[in-house]
Amino acid sequence: MEATMAKVHNYSAGPCILPQEVFEEASKAVLNFDNLGLSILEISHRSKNFVAVMEEARSLVKELLNVPDGYTVLFLQGGASTGFLMSAYNMMRENKKGGYLNTGAWAKKAMKEGNFMGKAVEVASSADKNYSYIPKGYSIPSDIDYLHYTSNNTIAGTQFKAVPETNVPLVCDMSSDIFSKEIDVSKFDIIYAGAQKNMGPAGTTLYIVKDEILGKSSVPVPTMLDLKTHADKDSMFNTPPVYPVYVSMLNLRWLKKNGGVAAIEKVNNAKAELLYAEIDRNPLFKGTTAVEDRSNMNVTFVLNDEGLTDKFNELLANANISGLKGHRSVGGFRASMYNALPLSSVQVLVDTMQELEKIS
């Protein structure tokens, strides 16, 4: 059935496209995993076969992101929404104060949780222009225990092009651009990321934690929210989300086989250049963010004439392009171009934009 079905160009903002070969192996393991005659869904998480999956997943993260010694990789649950809370709980020190760069809806939610057990200070914000740019030229207070930021803003379509310069411990929610480009992990104390963009399916959350921060919180931390709990048990304190971890491992294997993060970064740059060039060239469209802060993952744009919306949507549907509707808070269109979206799918979108121009 798959063979005769027209290819869907999946621009979903997340959960999102993953490689077809990952789906194929993931599908087989639901029937027979590791030739055990058992489904991956029915084996013990303490079995040597699943422990090997967890260890390979953790090890691939280290290898692909060049994680230095002194960091622990964990696959937990709860999404970035729980990460907002966990990162604050684990990073509060004597000042009980976290600094936040408010670059959008997710950053604001992180601040709310920082205010639960401490105080969240807004160090800089781009709320004045509906988060359409990344703040610059702000000064960082010296009395904060950590600085938190969101590396890529899926809703607004902005992305930090450099890691903020600071002397305080750095925490980053990398949910929507981790594994899309090279990063210097040594600059961070906690990196966390929901899986469902470039890492795997929904249902697991990655933490990369500097070991020296573990167990140093100035506030009491509940067992499951304490990263030390999970680090001490090699990410197996309680039953992990077996299948999401397994599929993430398959996807990280795919990334490694295809040249790793450096190689995919080039493809991601090419995809972004292709689409932004068309947005800037085509008189029917305009981008919604500051040019220098444009996200390579989520490209937001609008039609100059909203009256063309139905026509454009019709062309998109004809071209089998799915998931392009913009977030309700921004409107217009959002093309999410995660690792597994091929350059050819972006060309189909560009062709469709040009078709609209021709017939308008």
Place this chain on the structure above:
Amino acid sequence: MEATMAKVHNYSAGPCILPQEVFEEASKAVLNFDNLGLSILEISHRSKNFVAVMEEARSLVKELLNVPDGYTVLFLQGGASTGFLMSAYNMMRENKKGGYLNTGAWAKKAMKEGNFMGKAVEVASSADKNYSYIPKGYSIPSDIDYLHYTSNNTIAGTQFKAVPETNVPLVCDMSSDIFSKEIDVSKFDIIYAGAQKNMGPAGTTLYIVKDEILGKSSVPVPTMLDLKTHADKDSMFNTPPVYPVYVSMLNLRWLKKNGGVAAIEKVNNAKAELLYAEIDRNPLFKGTTAVEDRSNMNVTFVLNDEGLTDKFNELLANANISGLKGHRSVGGFRASMYNALPLSSVQVLVDTMQELEKIS
């Protein structure tokens, strides 16, 4: 390959066996879900196709457990280990005191979390005999905000045969026996259960919550730990664990098609009677728990002569019986017999026990 492979009798304590037809449909959806030409792993959780899955899963829980009006069903993340914390956060009232029946490792962990934001009072305990029985004849203090218990103890192999009589709000961790027998939901304020026994694969946690308790905590509750957050958003506050919810839905469909909870309860009783009868009859074996508190889900037993262990393990392996090793804190053997384990697999185990008797 599956066809020629000998059948494995899967006694894993969880994650555990699920029905083969569930695996088959779950495997297909990884390649092509709802005939969309997309994998269940790559579609938006806000798509109408996945919203329909979530709604069907919630509705099946209500139907199968006869959940009365005034309750909300949620599929969240974090396992029962997070449920220990969430249930306490949501049930603390003016006394800031929870009562706990300490019947094993999981109950003890729940008490620890109750002590985080309030005080956890041990109302009764069976720790004196390594949790081999269910406490009886205890009195329940009137100044506790709720009474918490674990309906089935996977490690010790004990199970409450009746709901504790009490006038205080009742909270139950039903991780390992929910959907195995009929229950009266109206007696409970919060029921929670990790999926990976009778509901589905690891990675989602069920909550059945009485609406009137929502938002009434006497202590501040972080966003993600507040059941009201999730109830207000129909269990879609943040990205849910899409695949674990989907497979749980398939499994609940299977249960409904096979007569529902009343029908499976009869099968579970038959399985338990068959195995316990053999343990009591066969002079080589003995059970490790009080007879009246024996669990129908996890049957714990030992060899009277430990010298026969290797021989018995060899026979088990020859019979393709997997997952029978007892938990290290109890030793011996543990046969976990969840809904999808057929009576025929129990007969194979009984035959193996009789074979050991014959050759010893």
